[in-house]
Each structure stands twice: as C-alpha cells, then as structure tokens.
Amino acid sequence: MTTKLFGEPVRRREDQRLITGKGRYLDDIGPNALAAAFVRSPHAHARIVDIDVDAALEVEGLVAIYTYEDLTGPMAEPLPVLIPHPQMHAPRTGFPLANGEVNHVGEPIVMVVATDRYVAEDACDRILVTYEELPVVVGVDVARAATAAVHEEIPDNVAARHHQETGDVEPALAASPRTLSFTQYIERSACMPMEGKGVHARWDSDDRSLRVYTSTQASTSVRAAIAAKLDLSLDKVEVIAPDVGGGFGVKIVHPWPEELLVPMAAIALGQEVKWAEDRREHFIGSAHERQQRQEITVGYDDDGRITALDVHIWHDNGAYTPYGIIVPIVTATQLVGPYVIPVYRVVVESVFTNTVIVTPYRGAGRPQGCYAMERTMDRIADDLGLDRALVRERNLIQTDQFPYDHHLTFQDGRPVIYDSGDYPGLLDKLRTLVGWSEADRLRAEAATRGKLLGVGMAMYVEGTGPGPYEGGHVQVLGSGKVLVSTGLTSQGQGHETAFAQIVASELGVPIEDVEVTTGDTRRFGYAVGTFASRAAVMSGNAIALAARGVREKALRIAADVLEAAPEDLEIDEGLVQVKGVPGTSIPLRTVAVLSNPLRYAFDEAAKQATQFARAGSDDKPPVAEGDAPGLEHRDYYSPIRSTFASGAHAAIVEIDPATWEIDVVKYAVVHDCGNVVNPMIVEGQVHGGVAQGVGGALYERMAYDADGQLQNASFMDFLMPYASEVPDIDIDHQQTPSPLNPLGIKGAGEAGVIPGTAAIASAIEDAVGRRITSMPISPTELYDLVRNPTAERTAAAERRSENGVLA
Amino acid sequence: MKPAPFRYADPGSLDEALEVLAEEGAKVLAGGQSLLPLLSMRLAAPATLVDINRVPGLDSIEVTGDGVTVGALVRHNSLLHDDAAARSQPLLTRATANVAHPAVRNRGTTVGSIAHADPSGEMTAVLALTDGSVTVAGAAGSEVVGWRDLFVGPLETSIAGPAVVTSAFFPALPPRSGTAFQEVARRKGDYAVCGAGVVVTLDAGRRVASVRASYVSVGLTPEVHDLTEAVAGSPVEKADWAAAGALARTLVDPDTDIHASAHYRRLLVGVLTERTLAEAAAEAAARATRE
Structure with missing residues (x-):
C-alpha cells in the first residue's frame, strides 16, 4: 500500500454532483412514463365489501385500474416473509393489493395507472370502496390485552415469542443482594428519508426483458423477488438503485407492493410506468419502528454490579411481519451492551397492531435495547447513591476479556461474540469530553440563570457487518480507469468515496482514476444489501480483496515485461515499477492492455496487445491456462460472524422550569468502529445519527389515535428536528481494529442514533428529579410529569434537596 | 398529493379579478403558502384559482402618521425588513420574524395569512392586538372591515361573495x-x-x-x-x-x-x-x- 488514502478524510466525491442538483433520483427517471397512484385504506381495520371503479372510468387519461382480482399466479399470493424464524409462530404478510381485508390505514387496495400522477389521483378519488369496519388494535398495551384481534385467527395478537437465556435467572435474582423492577415505554418513529420510495419499470417487448429502477437498499433481492413474482427468468430482469435520497432501513424491506405492481403494469401495458411515493404515502404506507413496552428486573450487589437481568418486552410489529423478528432479536441481543451480565433472560413478544408495519429503522432495535440497559444502570446508581458513570464502569467487559461470548444468538443466526473493544477507554474519554465531573458546578451555574441542568450518558455495543457475504469487482481498463462495482446499494453514505479510497490504497492508483458503481445488477449480480452498518465492512473488504487480486495479476504481467520477480515490484500512482530502480516501470494501464491479447487494434493502446506487436512464447497459449483475459478480479467477503463496534454518548440538557422547554446544550460522542476508512465520513454518519437520536428522544412520534388514524402524517406535524434543534456534537475517536476482517474495520452507519434516547432521558431525569419512564418526551409531557404529585422523584433528587441544592 | 383539477386565472386588474371571482368555487391565490399545501392534500379543491400577483398596486407598504398599510402582495419578508413600518408599529417586525422560515416568508403574504384566518397565524393576532382592519374590494366597491368583524372562526372570515382583501391596516403604536x-x-x-x-x-x-x-x-x-x-x-x-x-x-x-x-x-x-x-x-x- 503505497498510495495512502485509507484513513484519510478525503472529501466526498459524490457531493458535488448531489448538492448541485445533478443527482439522478428515481423521479428523475422516465419523465414521460405513465404514472401509478394508489387507493389506500382510510380505515385501520376493515373488510372490503365492494370496489366500484365505474366513476373513475370516465377520467380522461386513465390507462388501467388494478385490484386484487387482477392479480394472478404468485402475485395473488401473500408477500414473502423475508426472514423466517422458528420462534415466529404466526407470521403474516399482506398482499400486493388488499385481498378482502385491510389491516392498517394506508394499505394499498387499488392501483391506478394514468397519463400522469394528477390524472391518476383524480381517478383514485372517484373509486368508491365500501368497507365493513372491524375493531381496531393500536399500541402494545391494547394488542397485549387482546380484546380484539388484528388477524382473526391469531386471537392473542402475538406473532412471535422470542426467547433467549444464558442461565437460570430466577434463582440468580433470588440470590441477588438487591433487585429492582420497573416498566418503561418507548414510542414509534420512522426513517423518513428525504426521498420516499419509488419504482420505474420499462419492458422491452422485443427483448422480452425488464429494467426496473427502484429506490431500494437491496437491488439484487428486489430483482429476485420480481422475477419470482412475475414469473420471469432472472436473466430477463435487471434492477438498478439510482441515486437514493436516504434509506435508513425502510428501503431494505422488499419487495414493496409497488415494486411488484409497477413492473407488472409496465409489462401488461407495454409502456413505462412509474410510481414516486409522496410524503403522506410514506407516512401511512411504508414502515415505522421503535414502540416497545419493557418490563425489567435486575439483580445487583451493593457496589452496583449486576448479578442477573430479566427482561420482558412487548414489541409492536404493526399489521404484518415481512421482515420477521429481526428488530426483536436485535433488541434482545444488543441490550446487554458493553456489560458483563452473569445471567440474562429476555423474552420479546412481537404483537400485531392495526398500524403501519414495523421494520428496521437505523439502529433497528438497538436504541430500545440501549434504553432498557442504560436506564437500568441509572436506576441502580440512583438506588445506591452512586455516580452513574461509576456503576457503568464496574459492570464493563474488560479489555482482556475479548473475544467475549455473551452466549446469545444474533440476528444473523451467529453467536454474539464481541471481537474486540475497549469499553473502559470509551468511558474515560467520554467523561473527559463531556466534563462529567463538572456536572454539579454546571448545575449550580445554570441555576443562577434560572435553568435546570442535567447530565446523562449511555453506552452501547453494536453488532455490525453481518453476513452472509458481499462481493466486489475491480477492473483496470486500457485507459487507466479503474472500474469498481459492488452489489449493495448506496443511499448517500459516501460509498463512492470510501470504496475508491480502499481501491486506490490497495491498488496504488490515483483516486481520480477510480469509478465506483453500486446497486446495479447489470454490474454485480450477487449481493445482500445495505443495512446493519455493513457496507464498509462487507463490500469494503470484498472490494479490497478484489483489488488485491487485480494487483497480483498486474504484478505477474508486469514482471514478465520488466523481467523482474513480481515480489520486487510495486504499484504507485498507477505505475508498476521495480522497487528501488527508478525508470524501470510500466504504466498499469499498459498492463491492462497487455492482459487482454487482441487480434484487432481498434485504437493506439490496443495495438500493443495485438498478435504481431509482442514477442510471446510459441509454446504457451496467449491466455495462460487458468487465467482469463483482462485485468480484473472478482472476490467475496463472507465473515464468520458480525463485528462489534461500540461507543458512549453523553448529553447535557437545560430545562426552562417555566415553559419546560428542553434544550440539549452539549452532546458528546466517543466512537469506536475499528480502523476508519474515512474519518470525515464516519463523523458525518455520527452527526446524522445523533440528529435522529435527538429527534427520537425529544421530537418524533407517530401520533396514532385509538382508531388507528395517524394524526401527524406530514412534515408539519411530525417533528423531524431541523438543524436548529440538533446540538453541536463533540466527537472523540477510539480505534480497536476488528480481528475478523482484512481491513480491521467495523460498521459505523447506525451508531449515532443508538444511545440518544437513553442518554437524553437520563439527562432530563437528572435535571428535573422525576423518573422518566416513557420516551420521547415533549415539553407538554414534561409539564404533566412535574406537576403530577404521584410522579416518582429520584433518590438523587431527594438527596440533593436534603443538601439544599435546587433539584 | 397532487391537486384536483382547477382552472387558473391570472387577471391583470382588480376588476378583472373580481369578475373571475364571481364564478362558482373561485379562490384567491397570493403567496400560496397555506393554500397550495391544502390543494395538494386535496383538502381544498377550488374550481378556479385567481392568482392576483399580476394585479397592479397591491405590493406596497405605506406608512403614515396613523399607521401602516400593507398591500395584498407584500411578502412577509418585505414587511420584516421595512424600517419605517417597524418604527410606526414595532409589532409588525417582531411578529413577522416568527412566521415560519425564510423560504415561506419570501413567498407568503401578510394579508394572505390574515385572510386565511388561521388562529395559529401570527399576523391575525397582530391585526387584533393593534386594533387593525382590512380593506375588502368587492363588486360594490371597497369597504373597511375591522378585525372584530373579520374573524368568524378558524379559517373562516366574514368576507362573502367575490372579494379581494387588498390591504391590511395596522394602527401606529400610541405614545408612551x-x-x-x-x-x-x-x-x-x-x-x-x-x-x-x-x-x-x-x-x-x-x-x-x-x-x-x-x-x-x-x-x-x-x-x-x-x-x-x-x-x-x-x-x-x-x-x-x-x-x-x-x-x-x-x-x-x-x-x-x-x-x-x-x-x-x-x-x-x-x-x-x-x-x-x-x-x-x-x-x-x-x-x-x-x-
């Protein structure tokens, strides 16, 4: 590695294109395509009695109307359960178009195709659907009470009962010097990418092939799903993720009904068809996450060391379970964080409700698990009168305990074995970064300004980069250009830059020569997808291995030409040269030309590779046995298990005791994702994650009423934080490389969001001295809490008021 | 989130505007910051949108000893940066600064937000607090309507028939x-x-x-x-x-x-x-x- 770009804060090469409006997003494609729009259920739970489309038929510009009756073959079957699991005993999925029953507001019932979206919506308006309303289940508590069923044949509303335990928890609790039990809640939020979902399909009736653009996080699997559902051969379907304006998890779910219906219509009509989701559709027709009820019992000793932990969670999975119980598993297994938990039992009951489906949203169950564990730490500290950081410190896994086996099974079916980490190091850095020891002084100073100040912290461990695999392809062209492709998709993370840095470093070429393509099945057919903070770990390593393969071949060819041993050669700035012998070199682009023996000289460069241009051995074939023409290599990376990143966050909040407005005045992050490809990109990921963490803690919720109507399905009422609501973020890094992969890296994509709710809850509790048991919390709710005479005061607040300090 | 079909008219004079407004289901469009989202959500479906942006004489802020008259096409942002208006009635600037964000203030009109009669709007409150009024042009000529007579309910005013609110008047701040x-x-x-x-x-x-x-x-x-x-x-x-x-x-x-x-x-x-x-x-x- 002579061209050292790995680890450098290289500016994102995609930004110029993206921020000057030159991105090519889904809705930029096919401006003349027919437009699809959907009639969606206005009821949370109802039987469909009749669909009358007559009035719509008069709309000028109407092209086609589809209902369930028009679906045939596999399209008429339920959508797939993407990730089956033995503990999910009652999975349910919807149909591409509702088959007689709707289970949440927003479920698609009719697809209209028209000359443009306006006309399509006009026609939708005229379609009359008659419903018979059914009892509605909203929220985990109502689902749990089971007075009504979302799916008639599942009377207890339980889709799955996920259960893991590492020992016999009841005797361990009984033997614990101290125990405490509590119940807490966390609410729904959602990914809310700036660009909603969208699909464009074009059928080539001569070639009998389909090209689909979709705003997805998993183009290869969308391709397979379309082929399966529409009875097409895989080789006749190509799926491309164009520029994608954010995903955050919602676009890993597939196939969305629209991803099947739009291609179906394009084939049937022989015309381009496009659907671009609007914001209201996204709110009611995509996915949410995070609502859980958590019942926690913890045993611990007088020093605050945990002896046993028993957790029972009710998880709201919405109307259907297409993504299985990934979120419950992640909560269950990531809850334990950086701590030694001698005996742990967790049960997550995943329950149906008549609401939008719940699938991974950045963090994917981790924020909830972190909230459970970290609030437990706060409770222990409060009970014992100990510093919250000290209690955490006493429970941390130590640096000499790696690899650390939690004896749990992770979401990839593999054991939860932490590969590496330095959790005491994180905590030390965090205390310094946030000024933890200064809290009382800051509190007193804030009091002089009439403000209540509180500090809080939360730590997490995040399993990242799960398998099964990703691949990479690297090819050097005769022009010197280096083409890199990987099958997973990009949604703005900076893959073009990070992957180019890896290739430039591994291959020894200028980064300007490297071009990266992601998520295009024409370029790379095998991939899993972009989720679980896995792109850098999985595709990064696969691409590195592919680049190493190219390098090896380049050196072999160059060694022939330069009459040197391959091990004496190096590649720097695109030049293959003999180490220590300046001038004895051959450009890599020439090696690329020579790698492909030619008969025809179509340009000057090609001439060098033609049959009369080079002296070759008459005894050897032009392409050696086992070799292939071209300077390219394809490789895959398949990890034995996930790698575990970690971090610690702290928040300082100031609360106005007159208006109960909550201001995060300082936010500190210590972050460890192993070796860092590009620290600027990692910091950007952390910033974005923290913004979503703050949103989830203080602003965002899905305000369902008891009838299952989402009352805030717009950006006016769903309070995604603006830049003005996101605090400045102080970041410190720690690097404990992963021993599991060639580059020693761990994922970074989700980290920023995970501890936000826990840390901010802790800080607010510290500031107001009242127990915070439900998040997010808004000023109006905080006001309700502090004026409620039965609200629990923290022991810390009691102690502080005994000492005469303003609580 | 696409509006239902509507006819679009952009009259070049007030009289012409009033003529179009006489049609069934016609609605005035000024800055569009409240109306267009309602249209896109299909919560409103006027038959005709009467865009008054080409009507001359509605885009000025006039300050006299009595107070500030704000024309129907004056954008929030213009009012926000009008020093003479601020001297006469400081509430205008102070309240306008709280109206949404710059992008909305650049297009949205002060008079439009008053005619929209949203109780969450800043300028409706300011009109009331300053004991202001609006001038309404109708088929029979112009009349001045005081704020108490104007606001009937949420998103509802007393203005009936073909009419354009041509200006709002905010009395000057009294001495001391x-x-x-x-x-x-x-x-x-x-x-x-x-x-x-x-x-x-x-x-x-x-x-x-x-x-x-x-x-x-x-x-x-x-x-x-x-x-x-x-x-x-x-x-x-x-x-x-x-x-x-x-x-x-x-x-x-x-x-x-x-x-x-x-x-x-x-x-x-x-x-x-x-x-x-x-x-x-x-x-x-x-x-x-x-x-």
Whole structure:
C-alpha cells in the first residue's frame, strides 16, 4: 500500500454532483412514463365489501385500474416473509393489493395507472370502496390485552415469542443482594428519508426483458423477488438503485407492493410506468419502528454490579411481519451492551397492531435495547447513591476479556461474540469530553440563570457487518480507469468515496482514476444489501480483496515485461515499477492492455496487445491456462460472524422550569468502529445519527389515535428536528481494529442514533428529579410529569434537596 | 398529493379579478403558502384559482402618521425588513420574524395569512392586538372591515361573495407604549404552541395605563385580552407582570392537540405574558423618556 488514502478524510466525491442538483433520483427517471397512484385504506381495520371503479372510468387519461382480482399466479399470493424464524409462530404478510381485508390505514387496495400522477389521483378519488369496519388494535398495551384481534385467527395478537437465556435467572435474582423492577415505554418513529420510495419499470417487448429502477437498499433481492413474482427468468430482469435520497432501513424491506405492481403494469401495458411515493404515502404506507413496552428486573450487589437481568418486552410489529423478528432479536441481543451480565433472560413478544408495519429503522432495535440497559444502570446508581458513570464502569467487559461470548444468538443466526473493544477507554474519554465531573458546578451555574441542568450518558455495543457475504469487482481498463462495482446499494453514505479510497490504497492508483458503481445488477449480480452498518465492512473488504487480486495479476504481467520477480515490484500512482530502480516501470494501464491479447487494434493502446506487436512464447497459449483475459478480479467477503463496534454518548440538557422547554446544550460522542476508512465520513454518519437520536428522544412520534388514524402524517406535524434543534456534537475517536476482517474495520452507519434516547432521558431525569419512564418526551409531557404529585422523584433528587441544592 | 383539477386565472386588474371571482368555487391565490399545501392534500379543491400577483398596486407598504398599510402582495419578508413600518408599529417586525422560515416568508403574504384566518397565524393576532382592519374590494366597491368583524372562526372570515382583501391596516403604536412578541414552538419556525403579543401603554407619570395581549394558537379566533386591571397604576418599574400573566391564564380557553395540552398552553399564556410584558414595559419606559 503505497498510495495512502485509507484513513484519510478525503472529501466526498459524490457531493458535488448531489448538492448541485445533478443527482439522478428515481423521479428523475422516465419523465414521460405513465404514472401509478394508489387507493389506500382510510380505515385501520376493515373488510372490503365492494370496489366500484365505474366513476373513475370516465377520467380522461386513465390507462388501467388494478385490484386484487387482477392479480394472478404468485402475485395473488401473500408477500414473502423475508426472514423466517422458528420462534415466529404466526407470521403474516399482506398482499400486493388488499385481498378482502385491510389491516392498517394506508394499505394499498387499488392501483391506478394514468397519463400522469394528477390524472391518476383524480381517478383514485372517484373509486368508491365500501368497507365493513372491524375493531381496531393500536399500541402494545391494547394488542397485549387482546380484546380484539388484528388477524382473526391469531386471537392473542402475538406473532412471535422470542426467547433467549444464558442461565437460570430466577434463582440468580433470588440470590441477588438487591433487585429492582420497573416498566418503561418507548414510542414509534420512522426513517423518513428525504426521498420516499419509488419504482420505474420499462419492458422491452422485443427483448422480452425488464429494467426496473427502484429506490431500494437491496437491488439484487428486489430483482429476485420480481422475477419470482412475475414469473420471469432472472436473466430477463435487471434492477438498478439510482441515486437514493436516504434509506435508513425502510428501503431494505422488499419487495414493496409497488415494486411488484409497477413492473407488472409496465409489462401488461407495454409502456413505462412509474410510481414516486409522496410524503403522506410514506407516512401511512411504508414502515415505522421503535414502540416497545419493557418490563425489567435486575439483580445487583451493593457496589452496583449486576448479578442477573430479566427482561420482558412487548414489541409492536404493526399489521404484518415481512421482515420477521429481526428488530426483536436485535433488541434482545444488543441490550446487554458493553456489560458483563452473569445471567440474562429476555423474552420479546412481537404483537400485531392495526398500524403501519414495523421494520428496521437505523439502529433497528438497538436504541430500545440501549434504553432498557442504560436506564437500568441509572436506576441502580440512583438506588445506591452512586455516580452513574461509576456503576457503568464496574459492570464493563474488560479489555482482556475479548473475544467475549455473551452466549446469545444474533440476528444473523451467529453467536454474539464481541471481537474486540475497549469499553473502559470509551468511558474515560467520554467523561473527559463531556466534563462529567463538572456536572454539579454546571448545575449550580445554570441555576443562577434560572435553568435546570442535567447530565446523562449511555453506552452501547453494536453488532455490525453481518453476513452472509458481499462481493466486489475491480477492473483496470486500457485507459487507466479503474472500474469498481459492488452489489449493495448506496443511499448517500459516501460509498463512492470510501470504496475508491480502499481501491486506490490497495491498488496504488490515483483516486481520480477510480469509478465506483453500486446497486446495479447489470454490474454485480450477487449481493445482500445495505443495512446493519455493513457496507464498509462487507463490500469494503470484498472490494479490497478484489483489488488485491487485480494487483497480483498486474504484478505477474508486469514482471514478465520488466523481467523482474513480481515480489520486487510495486504499484504507485498507477505505475508498476521495480522497487528501488527508478525508470524501470510500466504504466498499469499498459498492463491492462497487455492482459487482454487482441487480434484487432481498434485504437493506439490496443495495438500493443495485438498478435504481431509482442514477442510471446510459441509454446504457451496467449491466455495462460487458468487465467482469463483482462485485468480484473472478482472476490467475496463472507465473515464468520458480525463485528462489534461500540461507543458512549453523553448529553447535557437545560430545562426552562417555566415553559419546560428542553434544550440539549452539549452532546458528546466517543466512537469506536475499528480502523476508519474515512474519518470525515464516519463523523458525518455520527452527526446524522445523533440528529435522529435527538429527534427520537425529544421530537418524533407517530401520533396514532385509538382508531388507528395517524394524526401527524406530514412534515408539519411530525417533528423531524431541523438543524436548529440538533446540538453541536463533540466527537472523540477510539480505534480497536476488528480481528475478523482484512481491513480491521467495523460498521459505523447506525451508531449515532443508538444511545440518544437513553442518554437524553437520563439527562432530563437528572435535571428535573422525576423518573422518566416513557420516551420521547415533549415539553407538554414534561409539564404533566412535574406537576403530577404521584410522579416518582429520584433518590438523587431527594438527596440533593436534603443538601439544599435546587433539584 | 397532487391537486384536483382547477382552472387558473391570472387577471391583470382588480376588476378583472373580481369578475373571475364571481364564478362558482373561485379562490384567491397570493403567496400560496397555506393554500397550495391544502390543494395538494386535496383538502381544498377550488374550481378556479385567481392568482392576483399580476394585479397592479397591491405590493406596497405605506406608512403614515396613523399607521401602516400593507398591500395584498407584500411578502412577509418585505414587511420584516421595512424600517419605517417597524418604527410606526414595532409589532409588525417582531411578529413577522416568527412566521415560519425564510423560504415561506419570501413567498407568503401578510394579508394572505390574515385572510386565511388561521388562529395559529401570527399576523391575525397582530391585526387584533393593534386594533387593525382590512380593506375588502368587492363588486360594490371597497369597504373597511375591522378585525372584530373579520374573524368568524378558524379559517373562516366574514368576507362573502367575490372579494379581494387588498390591504391590511395596522394602527401606529400610541405614545408612551411598548410592544413585545414571543413564541414557544416545538421547532424553530414551526406554528407556535403558544405565542403572545402585548402592548403596554404608560400614562404621563410612567404608570401603567393599559395592558393588552393577544395570543397565537390559543382559541378559535384572535382575541384581545385587556390585562390592565392586574397592574393598573403601578409605576412601570414595579408592576407585577406575573399578576398580569395569572390574569391572562384565567381569560383564555386553549385547546389540546397532539403538540400540547390545553393545560400546557394555559401555562405558556401565563409565562409568555409575564415575559413579554416585562420586555414591552421596558420599551414603553424608554420611549416615554425619549418622547
């Protein structure tokens, strides 16, 4: 590695294109395509009695109307359960178009195709659907009470009962010097990418092939799903993720009904068809996450060391379970964080409700698990009168305990074995970064300004980069250009830059020569997808291995030409040269030309590779046995298990005791994702994650009423934080490389969001001295809490008021 | 989220506009910042949109000794940066600064937001608090409608028939007076959870002579509350603004929505009243000294 770009804060090469409006997003494609729009259920739970489309038929510009009756073959079957699991005993999925029953507001019932979206919506308006309303289940508590069923044949509303335990928890609790039990809640939020979902399909009736653009996080699997559902051969379907304006998890779910219906219509009509989701559709027709009820019992000793932990969670999975119980598993297994938990039992009951489906949203169950564990730490500290950081410190896994086996099974079916980490190091850095020891002084100073100040912290461990695999392809062209492709998709993370840095470093070429393509099945057919903070770990390593393969071949060819041993050669700035012998070199682009023996000289460069241009051995074939023409290599990376990143966050909040407005005045992050490809990109990921963490803690919720109507399905009422609501973020890094992969890296994509709710809850509790048991919390709710005479005061607040300090 | 079909007209004169507005289901379009989202959500489906942006003579801010007249096409942002208007009636700038974000203020019109009659709008409250009025051009000519007669209900005014609100008039701040305007919003630039605008007027002896307040997102229509009795006659430096805040809490009737309970809004009415009055009183005192 002579061209050292790995680890450098290289500016994102995609930004110029993206921020000057030159991105090519889904809705930029096919401006003349027919437009699809959907009639969606206005009821949370109802039987469909009749669909009358007559009035719509008069709309000028109407092209086609589809209902369930028009679906045939596999399209008429339920959508797939993407990730089956033995503990999910009652999975349910919807149909591409509702088959007689709707289970949440927003479920698609009719697809209209028209000359443009306006006309399509006009026609939708005229379609009359008659419903018979059914009892509605909203929220985990109502689902749990089971007075009504979302799916008639599942009377207890339980889709799955996920259960893991590492020992016999009841005797361990009984033997614990101290125990405490509590119940807490966390609410729904959602990914809310700036660009909603969208699909464009074009059928080539001569070639009998389909090209689909979709705003997805998993183009290869969308391709397979379309082929399966529409009875097409895989080789006749190509799926491309164009520029994608954010995903955050919602676009890993597939196939969305629209991803099947739009291609179906394009084939049937022989015309381009496009659907671009609007914001209201996204709110009611995509996915949410995070609502859980958590019942926690913890045993611990007088020093605050945990002896046993028993957790029972009710998880709201919405109307259907297409993504299985990934979120419950992640909560269950990531809850334990950086701590030694001698005996742990967790049960997550995943329950149906008549609401939008719940699938991974950045963090994917981790924020909830972190909230459970970290609030437990706060409770222990409060009970014992100990510093919250000290209690955490006493429970941390130590640096000499790696690899650390939690004896749990992770979401990839593999054991939860932490590969590496330095959790005491994180905590030390965090205390310094946030000024933890200064809290009382800051509190007193804030009091002089009439403000209540509180500090809080939360730590997490995040399993990242799960398998099964990703691949990479690297090819050097005769022009010197280096083409890199990987099958997973990009949604703005900076893959073009990070992957180019890896290739430039591994291959020894200028980064300007490297071009990266992601998520295009024409370029790379095998991939899993972009989720679980896995792109850098999985595709990064696969691409590195592919680049190493190219390098090896380049050196072999160059060694022939330069009459040197391959091990004496190096590649720097695109030049293959003999180490220590300046001038004895051959450009890599020439090696690329020579790698492909030619008969025809179509340009000057090609001439060098033609049959009369080079002296070759008459005894050897032009392409050696086992070799292939071209300077390219394809490789895959398949990890034995996930790698575990970690971090610690702290928040300082100031609360106005007159208006109960909550201001995060300082936010500190210590972050460890192993070796860092590009620290600027990692910091950007952390910033974005923290913004979503703050949103989830203080602003965002899905305000369902008891009838299952989402009352805030717009950006006016769903309070995604603006830049003005996101605090400045102080970041410190720690690097404990992963021993599991060639580059020693761990994922970074989700980290920023995970501890936000826990840390901010802790800080607010510290500031107001009242127990915070439900998040997010808004000023109006905080006001309700502090004026409620039965609200629990923290022991810390009691102690502080005994000492005469303003609580 | 695409509007239902509508006819679009962009008349070049007021008369022409009134002619089109006489058609069934015609609606005036000025800045479009409230109307267009309603159209896109298909919560409103006017048959004809009458875009008045080409109508001449509606885009000026006129300041006289009596007050400020704001034309129907004046954007929030123009009013926000009009120094003469701010000198005459400081509430205009102070309130406008709280209207949404720059992108909305660049297109949205002050008069449009008044005609929209949203009780969450800042400028409806300011029109009420300053005892302002609007001029309405109709088929029979123009008439002046005072704010009390204008606001009938949420998103509802007394204006009937083909008509264009051509301007709003905000009386100048009286002598020895000060104003303040504050909001609590969930996010910067959001509709206020609660907003308060106040005017404090002193007598010649620098005692509190009059205290009036109007609130944003509290109640169905803008109201002006006279809080004078809580502090009447107090020397300005010693007035008990908290008492005025407490009085205000008893006078308002806020609602609960997903962002705030009625209790919380009432709390904010008290807090913002107290805070804005202190600020307005300081200004009144300073002006009394200057004047």
